[in-house]
Amino acid sequence: MIRRILLGLLFLGSMSWGQSVNWSKIESSPDYRIAEEHLADALPNLAIPILEKLLETEGLDLTAKSSLLSKLGESQLRAQRHEAALLTLADPLLVEFSAAHIWRGYTLSQLGHYLEAIGSFQKVDRESLIPRAKLQIAILNIAIGNDDAALTELEDLQETEDTEIAEEAALRLVSLLLSSGRLEEAEDKLSSLNLSNQRYNSHRQFLQGQLELAKKNRIAAVGILQALLKKTEEENHGLPSPLVHELHLALADSLALGGNTQEGIESILITLGKFPDSPRLAELFQRLDQWITQSESREVSQKLNEWVTQSVPQPISLPLLGAPEGESASTLTYHYTSNRFLLPRAAFALLILAKENLKELESKPLGLAQLESLQIIAPSSHPEIKSEALTTYGLAALADRQFEQAFQTFAFLRQKSPSLRSQSTASALMGKAAYALLNKRVASEAFLDARSLADEAKNEKLARLTALNAGICLLSIADSEELDEITSRLEAGSSRADLLLERGLRLSDINDPSARALLDDFLASYPEHPRIDEASLSLAESYLFSLPRKTSLAREQLKPLNFDLDNQADLAIRRILAFLQMDEGMEFVAEFLKKFPGHPFAPRIVFQQGRAYQRTNEPGKAYQTYESFLATYPEDPLIEVARMQSAISALATGTDASKADALKRFEELIATKGVLATEAAILRVRLFIDQAEQDNALDAVKEILEKKNLTTSHRWRALVLEGEARYQLNDDENALKSYSQLLALKDISIGTRNRASFLKGRSLKNLDRLDEAFETFYAVVNRQIDTERMSDLEWKWFDECGKGALKLLEEKRQWTGAIKLAEKLSRSGSPSAQDAADRAKRLRLDHFIWD
Known part of the structure; x- marks a missing residue:
């Protein structure tokens, strides 16, 4: 290898091709071949400086330079130098270079920028590369949850002349059908696969295992996947590396079926020990995080600590941000490596340890410190670790009712998140925190932002939920026009249906009759909605509990339910x-x-x-x-x-036995001295009076009137009963005292005052104090009244006083005065006005009085 590098350097130093160097010369040069060998040997870092040197060659034509730039971008991507790769592949020379678009798409997808990656793959126009680009677009659509588009693309790729692409697309189509829960279609497609490329047979076997997993056939799934895993140890197993890692995930899932999470955890720990840099680290640790709560976590924690410790040879203390004053530093620190970055496996392990520590009060400060440290020492190759740590930190703040801190944490997450999916989640959590702070306007804005991001990320479920939450936030602060506008902007789908329903339900709960129109709209527009019966029930409740009440319409809604x-x-x-x-x-x-x-x-x-x-x-x-x-x-x-x-x-019921039972219950209530004790005492007085036990009634009234803090309502009712008991004993003198005390009370209603006046006038009449009696009666009918606001009770005692005054005038044979009073009463608007008019007319006829 050293000799090969030196040879390459000698060529680089001596290359001289004149003014025009085309791609064929570059491609056939020893330097380029060495770079290709480095790439083939998975040593992209060695290829990069050779390619950079080649790009400095004088006289490169455009094709040669474009090809070298594309190859350099590919090498930088393979070396995980994503930013450098994007910079290289953004060169203007590569605008129409399909290979560069391919590698730029791969780079963006690895960074989680899926929509941009799709855009890059869509720019590929070289016929030989188009099927590969379309396959990647389908894969990315699956990643963002756009399954319908992915299905269409994968089905179209079945017709491509590129057999390898067609068969890979067919296998991915089966995988997508499985993940979508369309098991029958997946099984049919899998059984009909006719693969010409034998290296895909292991892939088919893997999908068969996944099918059994989806059908929850634990024994079959474990058997197939374990056999395939053993087969991967052979040299020509035919399963590409990404699927080998997915195989380990599927095996863990299969082992965990039926509540056997401990076996699933053991499988994951073995996988993580064997593949510490697995490209599926996130999914492996996600399962570990989920299953650890259902099993013995001590051994798992020990293994996680071991991995973290292995990645931290030289500890340095990191203080917990916002530590309480005077807190021991040793309890509020976490150690991290002097090179500032943990290895990915250790970072994921630390994240789970932090979550476990948050569950116990004593270890919670350590858990928070660990989450904070991950913002500094988590590797940039896995940005999801920082996002998850921030999310967990914010959720911990929410759980502790530290809503402002939670909001700020989620706002920071919204700003720093690398993907639309995590940004939309962060905005949704901002909305939740703002709602907890009772800032419903800010909450609604955060939810609407989350909805916009979720729409862009093709996350329909989150888009629907956040749109609904935005509307719910505005229910109590926005006017109906603003809510109508928000509802109208929602497509005629589940989001609009849910918001319409929630508006109707909320208004029905507070007995607002405007709920009826919303619920009627919902019932008419969404007859197949799963909550249609709940809406009918709420509409019936609105008809029953809000005004105007419409019992027949309520019955129509209730009977079919x-x-x-x-x-x-x-x-x-x-x-x-x-x-x-x-x-x-x-x-x-x-x-x-x-x-x-x-x-x-x-x-x-x-x-x-x-x-x-x-x-x-x-x-x-x-x-x-x-x-x-x-x-x-x-x-x-x-x-x-x-x-x-x-x-x-x-x-x-009116029976003597039932009256005895009533008296017993009244006395029980009085004895409890609860909120109904005084009411029970007053009703007991009423019972005594009705049973002609006036002395008992007066004794009971005395006890009531001697109570401290007696309400005005209870006092006037007690005085009425006291007066009545004395009246029944023919003790009008003392009855008069009770009624006078009653009229002296402040803040009694017009109806009560009219009643007291009538009773006082009646006692005055019995005492033959006729002038005083007339004045008492007449004071009521001569008072200015608002006929539109008079209640039935107020009219009743108004009429009684009018009749009492009129009768006194007639008994005194003061016919003219009696006629004028009767005519006055006829103009009062009372229920007895016509009777008064008839009486005035009768008096005029009988006594020949015509003014």
């Missing part, structure tokens, strides 16, 4: 509750409770069943339902409310 209680319990529960809101569906309640008596939502369903019985005026059934609730769910948060409703239902 039939959710599986085992797999769709949440939706089934919502359907049951919706039927109960319409006072229907008791048979669904019985079915649910029979199957899931202990379900967390069972108490709520039983409670709502009781409410439905109350609304349908079936107090006996309501009482039984609430009593069942009390017996079955004594610890439920609704227990006090159920006890109250049980008492109310018992009262409504």
Whole structure:
């Protein structure tokens, strides 16, 4: 080898071809042949200086110079000098040089710039190179997830005259069908393959193993792949190096089937030990990262540490960024090699160790330090390591609720990521962090950026999800027009459908009736959508729980729905509750409770069943339902409310036994001193009065009125009951005191004030204080009122006071005054206005009074 290099140098030093040197002279020169031999021997670094020297030859014609530049770019690529290769291959002389486009495409693809690589391969126009370029385009389309385009290209390549390309394309087509889950098509294609090139037989065998793996036939897959792996040790196994490495991956996957992850891990560790520089390092460590949580990780960690240690002969401390003040440096450092870069296997190993360390509180600082160190010492040949380390660091910050730090980390990742796929993921995570910071506008912008990048990277799933998340972020901050604009910009596919649905669901959840139009649009536009029944249910809920209520339309949506209680319990529960809101569906309640008596939502369903019985005026059934609730769910948060409703239902049945039960429940509530204790005390007073136990009623009222922090509502109700109890005892003098206290209260409603005035006037009349009684009644009807805003209750006591004042005038035979008052009442707009008008007319006729 040394003699060959010296010979090449002698030729380089003595070459002199005059003014015109063409490609044939270069190609036949000893120097060029030596460079070719170096490339053939996988020694591109030795070929590069020879080719660079040849390019300095005077008199090179354009073809010779272009060919040499292309060969130099190829050599630089093979030597992993990607930046130098791109610079060489960007020479203007190579604009129309197909071979250069081929090598530039390979370089870009190795750097992860897949779309640019596709563009480079598409520029190839030399007929002999076009099939090879199209094959690479298909391979890259697979890498970016554009399977449909790849399938078309691979199928077209079946017709090429280049047999080798056609057969390789056929094999890749089977591989793509397998990865797409189209197993029957893959099996048919594989069985019909007729390969003229025997060296592809091992590839066919490999695909057969992958087919068995996809079908989860562990024994068959392991048998085929292990036999093939043994065969690779032979000299002429016919399996190219990339597939040998893929074979090791497939074997590990096959061994791990059926929960045998430990065997899969052992296979990967053997592979990594045998091929420390495997081109599939990322996939190998990805599986290791996934399976390590399902197996004994101690031995794996020891092996990973061993690989890292082997790559770190001279440790240097790297402090953890942002270390807490006063923290021991020894606990916050990680060692890395003095040459600043770990070997790829060691870097991947360190990444997994860091993730494992993050799982435990004590080792978390070390894990964070390891992730930070990877930003400095990870090899440039594997940029995905830095991206994954940054992603993990940001996710750790999110988990710790360090949302600002997470956002900044993902923003840095977005800026530094080498590929569109990782950039789109970084933007999506920026959106997640911004949303956690409650900055929904920034979150939506990040999600829209992620969607744009995902579209460019042909990542349809991420594009759909980020578009949906962008819309969700704007649901609570954007006006309907802005959201409509975003929705309209989405293609009529799953992204638009999902955003339309989420908008409708959210608005329905907050009882906004505008949900109806959105859900109607969704149901009409996407009848085959997998969440169509959920949309119908939400639309029914909107009709039931937002105004204006439309029970018949809700029923139309609910009746066709039939959710599986085992797999769709949440939706089934919502359907049951919706039927109960319409006072229907008791048979669904019985079915649910029979199957899931202990379900967390069972108490709520039983409670709502009781409410439905109350609304349908079936107090006996309501009482039984609430009593069942009390017996079955004594610890439920609704227990006090159920006890109250049980008492109310018992009262409504009207029997002496049920009244005794109601009294018992009221006393239980009072004894608990909970939020309903005062309400129960007031209802107990009402029960005492109805049972003519006025002394008990007055004693109970006294206890209520002596309570501290009694609300105005409870106080006025207690005073009303106190006055009524005294009224029943013919004690109008003291009843009058209760009503006067009531009217002295501030912040009572007009209806309450009108009622108190009527009761006070009634007691004044009984005490024969007729003028005071009239003044009390008349003060109500003479008050300026807003007829548009008066409630039924307010009108009721307005009318009672009007009738009381009118009756007093008639009893005093003050006919003119009575007529004027009746006419005043007829103009009030009250429900009794016509009766007042008729009374005024009757009085005029009876007493011949005509003004």
